[in-house]
Amino acid sequence: MEIVKQPRVTLIARPQFLEPPHLPVQWKGDASDGERIAEFAGRLCYMSQxxxxxxxxxxxxxNILKQGHGSVFEHSTYVMLIEGISRSCSHELVRHRAGWGFSQLxxxxxxxxxxxxVMPPAIMGDAALEEEWTRQVQExxxxxxxxxxxxxxxxxxxxxxxxxxxxxREAARSVLPNATEVKIVVSANVRAWRTMLELRLGEGAELEIRRMAVACLRVLxxxxxxxFADFEIYQSAEGGYAGRVGFHKV
Ligand SMILES: Cc1cc2nc3c(=O)[nH]c(=O)nc-3n(C[C@H](O)[C@H](O)[C@H](O)COP(=O)(O)OP(=O)(O)OC[C@H]3O[C@@H](n4cnc5c(N)ncnc54)[C@H](O)[C@@H]3O)c2cc1C
Structure with missing residues (x-):
């Protein structure tokens, strides 16, 4: 029986920006296409190309993040393959609606x-707990x-x-535990990623989805x-990593 102790997050699609030749922007510095799309959209609002x-x-x-002008972040979408998360973790993830798409095993x-x-982070590191949990899952x-x-x-x-x-299988799955690993493809625009990350990186979030959110944030x-630079990852006092956002958007 395979026991998973870490999520695996793989970026499988990123935005591609096709700059319209009739509205060129005076870019400064390097940037990815996803970032340029957001800047292009923002500049269009005031024709400040x-x-x-x-x-x-x-x-x-x-500056846009500071002002909370979040709609320009809806144009860039990143798609990830997330593996090594439990069914209970994916159940929490799919609660995020606005701007999200999901395809789950x-x-x-x-x-x-x-x-x-998937062994819950709270069980990991205690030999007796790990043994008991493994036995229950095997059963x-x-x-x-x-x-x-x-x-x-x-x-x-x-x-x-x-x-x-x-x-x-659809009837027998009822005896499988929440810990059963799932694979899921998730797509979300930047505004949606930021909302999910803010909620799930917090210390109030369950440890496993928090660990997944940290892994997603690192990729993004x-x-x-x-x-995503305004998000800060830190070591939580109760174990594992947590994160906080610099520019909160209501
Ligand atoms: C620490 C924690 C504990 C939780 N505990 C529970 C729990 O015990 N039980 C439970 O059921 N859930 C629980 N949740 C899930 C929570 O209730 C939300 O379903 C989840 O966090 C998604 O948040 P959201 O709806 O803001 O996000 P999204 O669906 O991504 O929406 C983002 C934002 O878009 C707007 N929006 C989206 N849909 C609508 C709509 N239909 N109408 C109006 N505005 C909309 C809202 O402003 C919303 O905040 C918990 C979440 C966290 C982080």
Whole structure:
């Protein structure tokens, strides 16, 4: 049985900016396409493509963040593949609605007999707790395998084998724990990422989704620093990392 102790976050798509030749901006400094799209959108509002204040993209976007002019951040979307998170963590993640899209592994179709399980951060590091948790998860997985077998026998009369398997798996999954690993593709625009990150990096957030949020933030800060530079990651007193936002947007 595979036990997962860290999420894996992979950026799988980023914005591409196609600058209209008839409205060129006097750019200053390097920037990614996602950052340039936000600057372009912001400058369009005041037709300030000639960059009167001589700001770099990072300076311009920081000013927009300060003013809370969040709608210009809705034009740049980043797509991530998130693996190694539990079903309970993904359930919290999919509560974020505005600006989000999700495609999650289906437990109705996918055989979970060899699923991995995500150990909660709060359990990690205590040998007795880890052992007890592992035993309980193993028992749940065994119960799932047994339930699938019996349900397949019960629905033998269903001729379509794919449909029969789905009927068995969709019922048997009810005994799988919240810790079952899921894989999920998530897309969100920058405004939506920032809202989720602010909520889920906080010390009030559950440890696992907080750990996932830290992993996402690290990817986004590397990809588009000017859009996420105001987030600060710090070591939380109760363990693990947490984060806070510099420019809160209501
Ligand atoms: C620490 C913590 C504890 C939590 N505990 C619980 C819990 O016990 N039970 C539970 O059910 N949930 C819980 N949640 C989830 C929480 O209630 C939200 O569902 C989740 O954080 C998504 O927030 P949101 O709705 O602001 O985000 P999004 O859906 O991303 O929306 C972003 C913003 O868009 C606006 N918006 C979005 N949709 C609408 C709409 N339909 N109408 C008007 N405005 C809208 C709002 O301003 C909203 O803040 C918890 C979240 C956190 C961070």
């Amino acid at each position: 000639h960059n009167p204040a001589g700001r770099s993209t990072a300076e311009y976007l920081q 289906s437990q109705r179709y996918v055989d979970e007999s060899h699923a991995a399980f 749940a997985q065994a119960a799932y395998v047994a339930a699938v077998e019996r349900l397949m026998a019960r629905y033998q009369w269903v001729e379509d084998k794919v449909h029969r398997r789905k009927m068995a 800060q590397q990809e588009a620093p000017a859009l």
